[in-house]
Amino acid sequence: MGNKNVTISRAQEQVDDWIKTIGVKYFSELTNTAILMEEVGELARLMARKYGDQSFKKTELEKHLADEMADVLWVLICLANQTGVNLTEAFIKNMEKKTVRDSERHKANEKLKE
Numbered sequence: 001m002g003n004k005n006v007t008i009s010r011a012q013e014q015v016d017d018w019i020k021t022i023g024v025k026y027f028s029e030l031t032n033t034a035i036l037m038e039e040v041g042e043l044a045r046l047m048a049r050k051y052g053d054q055s056f057k058k059t060e061l062e063k064h065l066a067d068e069m070a071d072v073l074w075v076l077i078c079l080a081n082q083t084g085v086n087l088t089e090a091f092i093k094n095m096e097k098k099t100v101r102d103s104e105r106h107k108a109n110e111k112l113k114e
Contacts, residue, residue: 007088008087008088008091009086009087009088011073011077011087012077012080012081012086012087015074015077015078015081016081019078019081026078026081026082027078029079029082029083032075032078032079032082033079035075036072036075036076036079039068039071039072039074039075040072042063042068042071043065043068043069043071043072046063046065046068047065050065
């Protein structure tokens with residue numbers, strides 16, 4: 001667990017090992033989808049307070065952005081494992097899709113020019 005250079009593939013393996021040894025078993029896919037939405041909501045709340053116009057509540061001061069993002073990643077990896085998705089392959093394909101689709105689109109977007 002101490003390796004700071006974890007690949008996506010290794011992360012999927014580590015989550016699976018943890019679930020099977022410490023977590024007993026995966027929650028159902030539907031439950032994990034609901035948990036993912038909950039975790040994204042927690043991240044959104046923190047972003048709204050840190051970078052947006054909302055102020056922090058005293059109970060939220062200890063929340064850390066990295067931890068909230070890691071919670072989202074954890075549940076996403078659980079769902080990938082449960083549904084047989086290889087996130088490494090999916091990420092590579094998604095980057096290729098975006099590169100082809102958006103190769104000129106963002107450069108031509110007036111809103112993105114400085």
